Amino acid sequence: MTADLSDRTMVIDRLIAAPVAAVWGAWWNPQSLPLWWGPDGFSCRTTRIDLREGGEWVFDMIAPDGTVYPNHHRYTLVRPESRIEYTLHWGENGPKHADASASFETVAGGTRVTLAMVFNTAEEWAQAKGFGAEALGLETLGKLARAAGAA
Numbered sequence: 001m002t003a004d005l006s007d008r009t010m011v012i013d014r015l016i017a018a019p020v021a022a023v024w025g026a027w028w029n030p031q032s033l034p035l036w037w038g039p040d041g042f043s044c045r046t047t048r049i050d051l052r053e054g055g056e057w058v059f060d061m062i063a064p065d066g067t068v069y070p071n072h073h074r075y076t077l078v079r080p081e082s083r084i085e086y087t088l089h090w091g092e093n094g095p096k097h098a099d100a101s102a103s104f105e106t107v108a109g110g111t112r113v114t115l116a117m118v119f120n121t122a123e124e125w126a127q128a129k130g131f132g133a134e135a136l137g138l139e140t141l142g143k144l145a146r147a148a149g150a151a
Contacts, residue, residue: 010137034059
């Protein structure tokens with residue numbers, strides 16, 4: 001019997017007019033990932049980055065107003081040019097707030113990128129939805145599209 005996660009799952013997707021190899025290359029590259037990650041106007045300050053299954057990325061997202069949001073991604077599955085799974089933590093070794101995945105699929109016109117986040121609780125999902133996480137995620141995918149060379 002599987003648990004119903006619908007009350008705490010957020011899914012965002014976007015068609016990027018670039019081949020999977022270019023989209024994957026922009027994402028799974030320790031030099032380029034911090035340059036585009038995050039919504040419009042945000043920047044990343046990386047403490048360390050080790051992009052591999054079992055690796056991690058410790059970084060701060062910095063909002064346009066200077067607010068710092070500590071982040072820690074731990075990569076649990078990597079299937080090149082297909083799928084990444086990772087846990088999201090509030091700061092280095094902080095509490096986990098979600099399990100996430102990114103999938104990359106070749107489709108007519110380019111690559112469909114689908115991000116999914118399963119929050120720890122329905123309340124955390126509601127809070128993320130309330131501050132506009134879906135729109136911010138789409139902005140992030142827009143920056144990925146530009147990094148991958150799509151218009």
